[in-house]
Amino acid sequence: MERNKPMLKVRNVSVAYGHITALNKINLDVFQGEIIVLIGANGAGKTSLMETVLGAHVPENGEIEFKGKTIQGISTDKNVRQGLFLVPEGRGVFSTMSVLDNLLLGAHHNRRKTPEKLELVFDYFPILSERQTQIAGTLSGGERRMLALARALMSSPDMILVDEPSLGLAPLVVNDIFKILTRLNREGYSILLSEQNIHKALKIAHRGYVLETGRIVKSGTAENLLNDPAVKEAYLGV
Amino acid sequence: MTLTLFYYLAITAIYILMSWSVYLPYRIGQLHFMTVANMAISAYFSALMTIHFSWPFPLVLLAGTLLGALTGFAVSTAVGDAPCFAVVIVGFTFIYLTKTVIENVEIFGGPLGIFNIPKIINSSSGNRILLIIIVYFFVFLTGFFINRFDRSKLGRAASTIFVDRNIAVSFGVNPKKIGMFLQTWSSAIGGMSGVLYAFIMRGISPNHFTFNFIGICMTILFVGGYSTMWGTLLAAPILWGFPLILPESLQAWNIVIYGILLVIILLLKPEGIITRVMVQRVENIRLFSGKKVTPKSPSNKKAAQ
């Protein structure tokens, strides 16, 4: 893929639930090998944007392109097959199923080389290797996030959408997760990340977008955003 | 009044009452088919009391209604806020048990049933006219109270439970109390209809109280529209009446026809022919053209959606 063409291209995308506009004319690019962070308060539209990219919501207008193909209105499972995978916010794992089952669910469409992929995943997350047969509901919050990330890797995605990975986790665990995200990125995965822990997120990201009530109000390189007085005041509490 | 017209009018009224008795608990999403068992129990009760103990009609009507209300209340203490499917199976089981008892216990006349239920007054045609007046008086009365209920605070609470039980509970609504109230009322209507039915037909048998009967009531309710009481009023005379004018070879297939109608309406227009929005529009016209100008806020969530 050419370096100068975005892997994910979102143009003028609007989404509404009934009369409520969730996303308003969003423009966004993610290039291969980038970590892009979406900044915004609760309800700003970060989750809606990610789920729309994945195909869970159909945009009212606008265009989404992934790897050069138009994908808006295409069902979630087809997008997953194309190489997109979402690590959802919150619980994120199937709590009545075993760790191994959760991982294999990630490989539901892309079944080739499953044993190798499992090995790879266990290399990233050794703790999951020990707990393969454990029921996911009995894992700790941090372990569940790891499992959700690991499940994403099982689908051999080109781009991982990670929704609020640090939500409700202890600071030490958050550090681990960010380390893993950095490592994944270095190994070639493109990542679209939504975070409220902006300082940490911008430290590992290349670029960022600021969302407010469904609109993008600011975008730029991570460094610029970190030093932007308005961003600092609104999100970093400086 | 010809016999055919009499039966058509009288049975239409019974179907209206019975479909309403299914409508009421469905306001909170429960299909309370026990009302058909209540109908059977009260019909047999009234027949026996009239024949063996010569109870007068008003007394059996009152007793039959109370009997329905009491059984309904007793059951509702257990399933007042149970999930729909549990209420359904309780209803079916009651119908099955009632049928088994009346088919196998001698005083109920077995599969043949009970005949010779006396007339209320001695003249044949007078009896018919009197019965029609009585039956429609109770249709009117029941409709009046259901209408009052639908417009009351309690009715709005029921609508909220139908849309989202959790929201209703967070508003301080008690689903169990409303469920018990509606189920008891429904069973009382069932009991009352049973007594009226026994006196209209002047003979009852277990074959009258079958699952097909439920099927017809369900078709009337869902085709007419389950979100208001008016759908039943429209659908009952038409749906129960039209097989009567079909050629005889097709009449035997009436249950298949009802089933097909039910399936079609669910697929094409799940809220039924008369919807709540429609009723509200009519009310608005009346509101703005007439003198009664007490503007109401949109009274329920379902319509707002």
Add this chain to the structure above:
Amino acid sequence: MNVLTAQFFNGLAIGSIYVLLATGFNLLLLVARIIHFAFPVAVVFSMYISWILITLTGNVLAGIAGGIVSAVLINMLTAPMFQHIMNKRESVDINTTMVLSMGLGMIITDILSHTFNQGFPIAFPDTLTGNDKGALISSGLISISRGQILTLAVGVVFVVILFQLLYKSRIGRAFRAIAEDPNEAKLVGIPLLKTGLKSYALTGLLGGVTAVLMSVLLGSASAGLGDQLGHKVLAVSIIAGLGNLTGGLIVGLLLGILEALIQGYFAGSWSNAISFAVMLIVILAKPRGIFGLKLRFQEI
């Protein structure tokens, strides 16, 4: 004591039928998200198809194949209706699917009571039931028929295969994911409708096999059988806790044994009533089941 033993085996066989039907019902509930009340009615319809084919061709195998194909076909043909209703609503409206299923049940039952054999109960020939060869095992009062052994054996085999499929295979994993949370399953890329359709096919197959087993075990069928089984299967599933497969196994077998024991001591029509009364008491006491619901429906 002999009566007890004989009835116990009889109960196990009947119980296996309930287990198979309840499992199919629960799978549809968990994966397709519908309350298919009329599922047993469709199974009885398939018994009739089976009977017709045997009567016409005289070939037992044709009947067996026809029964299975018919059950799968009915499920696949009705699936779009259920899926249409589910698509129409924002969330799955379980009540509407139940009413739709009842409507379909009305149609099927009434067709059965008009057309086949002029509405009279049908009897399967001995070539299928094997009743002419006498009991397989008999000692004193205890006699165990071929049908009972076959039903029990096939029942056990099918339940084992089904659980293996659910817990060891890719499709089973997808089934369980949808059963736990359809929205999350969608987000990890499980196609809800397509996977749902597979559950219709699987339960159709299960229903077809059950139809054949019932033909062998009962040797006869009537139009009203479907409704009665529908009530029993719904009751079994409610008592076990809707969607609870293991609970369905236990309660299904228990109901079979209870019925058989009652039948050993009471006359025909009362024995059914007694088992219904027992179920009624349990449901009134525990409307949400004794083993707990396995579903998180907001709307029930």
